Amino acid sequence: MDVNGTEIKTVGFQRFGFDCEVPIDVLRSLYLRPHYVTTSSDGLTNGVFSDENAKEEEQHARFIQGNTAYQSKSIYHPDTQSISYTTLSRFPPVKLLPPYGRKRILVTGGAGFVGSHLVDRLMILGHEVTVLDNFFTGSKTTVSHWIGHPNFEMIRHDVVEPFMIECDQIYHLACPASPPHYQFNAVKTIKTSFMGTLNMLGLAKRTKARFLITSTSEIYGDPEVHPQQEDYWGHVNPIGPRACYDEGKRVAETLTYGFHRQDGVDVRVARIFNTYGPRMNPADGRVVSNFIVQALRGEDMTLYGDGTQTRSFQYIHDLIDGLIALMNSDETRPVNIGNGDEFTIGDFAKLVRDIVYKVQREDGVEPQKVNIVHKPMPTDDPQKRRPDTTRAKEVLQWQPCWTVNMGLEEMVRYYKAKMTEGSI
Ligand SMILES: NC(=O)c1ccc[n+]([C@@H]2O[C@H](COP(=O)([O-])OP(=O)(O)OC[C@H]3O[C@@H](n4cnc5c(N)ncnc54)[C@H](O)[C@@H]3O)[C@@H](O)[C@H]2O)c1
Numbered sequence: 001m002d003v004n005g006t007e008i009k010t011v012g013f014q015r016f017g018f019d020c021e022v023p024i025d026v027l028r029s030l031y032l033r034p035h036y037v038t039t040s041s042d043g044l045t046n047g048v049f050s051d052e053n054a055k056e057e058e059q060h061a062r063f064i065q066g067n068t069a070y071q072s073k074s075i076y077h078p079d080t081q082s083i084s085y086t087t088l089s090r091f092p093p094v095k096l097l098p099p100y101g102r103k104r105i106l107v108t109g110g111a112g113f114v115g116s117h118l119v120d121r122l123m124i125l126g127h128e129v130t131v132l133d134n135f136f137t138g139s140k141t142t143v144s145h146w147i148g149h150p151n152f153e154m155i156r157h158d159v160v161e162p163f164m165i166e167c168d169q170i171y172h173l174a175c176p177a178s179p180p181h182y183q184f185n186a187v188k189t190i191k192t193s194f195m196g197t198l199n200m201l202g203l204a205k206r207t208k209a210r211f212l213i214t215s216t217s218e219i220y221g222d223p224e225v226h227p228q229q230e231d232y233w234g235h236v237n238p239i240g241p242r243a244c245y246d247e248g249k250r251v252a253e254t255l256t257y258g259f260h261r262q263d264g265v266d267v268r269v270a271r272i273f274n275t276y277g278p279r280m281n282p283a284d285g286r287v288v289s290n291f292i293v294q295a296l297r298g299e300d301m302t303l304y305g306d307g308t309q310t311r312s313f314q315y316i317h318d319l320i321d322g323l324i325a326l327m328n329s330d331e332t333r334p335v336n337i338g339n340g341d342e343f344t345i346g347d348f349a350k351l352v353r354d355i356v357y358k359v360q361r362e363d364g365v366e367p368q369k370v371n372i373v374h375k376p377m378p379t380d381d382p383q384k385r386r387p388d389t390t391r392a393k394e395v396l397q398w399q400p401c402w403t404v405n406m407g408l409e410e411m412v413r414y415y416k417a418k419m420t421e422g423s424i
Helices: 024-031 051-064 113-124 179-184 186-207 243-263 287-297 316-327 345-362 390-396 404-421
Strands: 074-077 082-085 104-108 128-133 152-156 169-172 210-216 267-272 301-304 310-312 334-337 342-344 372-375
Touching (some): 104 113, 104 186, 113 128, 179 186, 179 243, 186 243, 210 243, 210 316, 243 267, 267 316, 287 301, 287 345, 316 390, 334 390, 342 345, 345 372
Parallel strands (some): 128 152, 210 267, 267 334
Antiparallel strands (some): 310 342
């Protein structure tokens, strides 16, 4: 159910003379249980969901509503705990667009968490998509279900090096987004933000492609105003451990507007707030995946600080709607894309625990009681963060549809399937 209590059957919108609506079940089939497909004719059971787990299988089948045909053709063998891949694959149906409607779209960082969901959506909509990624935090497996499709291309490339391709739109996402990843090599993070953005803006200038950069709420730092509007200039520590990312994104925005003013590049700037969803790497230290995986494993949930700091969380499908809406609008100013529902981290931990219990009960598993333990707050972690999304509402007619409960439930089911599979 969405925020208005209506059942969600599709995601996307019809706006600006542009239709980006796709069925939610087709999308789900791409990220839920991607390794578990067998054909009924080969006599195998569906992956680990063998007879004794028939009930669980039924639950999952109901959840993904019979779209298993579009999942990757990889077969899980429970006896040897191995996966075999077939070369033949059936792709989800993609729209057939006339040449004037079909765009050549470059997605940098397209093998990452956000990028892979964007790629799914753009592919189903019928565009020609090229993914450029160095696989630092992303993985080929996130988009492997498209490999071989005539509209899809994947290129291993580091955006700090120049790159040339003909394209109509560039979604520039390449940059590690979680603190352990971007702090792992701070200098490389700054290089990626600066040189990578410089190279992609140069490409946009040469090809006259429209350029969208995924900036971040981190550019507001530890904000002194609440909620944060796009006009707020931020409060960032320029030499702290998070600066490589925060200042990197700030300079990337500066570069973007430099190319816009000086060279007339058609730019879009999305300031993304905390986003969660399937395909998030559970080991990358972000709060939602941390909490869910710990609760599912029956481990104590680690909460940094006293739990009074607040955050807002948006579900991945809402973000992708916002990014596509922004790209196809006329808005060149920065736009916040996030969910305004604010939670203290303490309350959020309890909510995650309740949803994990609920899903486990529904699946016939007796949930283990887990505790919430506190650890010291990391340096420069902001106390409050909530987007003011008035601009997105006004100029994009965009607002989040997914409730936190619904998004979390989907996420819990995803991680549960991944754990059963043994891949996390
Ligand atoms: N997820 C969020 O909550 C969030 C919030 C704000 C902003 N963003 C922004 O959205 C974008 C995507 O974030 P994500 O959560 O998917 O992160 P992610 O780490 O999952 O994905 C980033 C992708 O970029 C690739 N990459 C990194 N450095 C690269 C380089 N030098 N050359 C080529 N590819 C490179 C990685 O391999 C990965 O596939 C990032 O720009 C991030 O700053 C995300």
